[in-house]
């Protein structure tokens with residue numbers, strides 16, 4: 001049976017669930033992730049993503065190349081990202097049971113302070 005993981009933003013206005021394992025679990029070093037969080041982000045790309053509540057509580061920011069970053073308007077939490085093809089990306093750090101990133105992406109954009117795990121593959125875009 002597939003694992004179901006629910007997560008909320010910090011204030012609880014937004015809630016979503018992902019079912020099954022991510023098709024990609026990564027450290028994203030792109031500029032927008034670093035600006036949003038101050039660091040690289042742990043992101044999971046999920047085929048099976050469902051908003052349970054609070055989609056009307058989100059600020060939708062049109063990010064690079066047709067992607068949207070959705071954050072809670074009440075607490076500022078990053079809630080999810082929508083890629084140009086409609087696939088949803090969840091913050092791995094909010095999910096239980098834990099999922100470990102298996103690669104680094106947008107390494108060409110990484111900050112000099114970013115911690116890298118040398119055993120993980122590195123890509124300059126989505127693999």
Ligand SMILES: [Zn+2]
Nearest residue numbers: 009011072075
């Ligand atoms: Zn919130």
Ligand SMILES: [Zn+2]
Nearest residue numbers: 028029030033
């Ligand atoms: Zn990123």
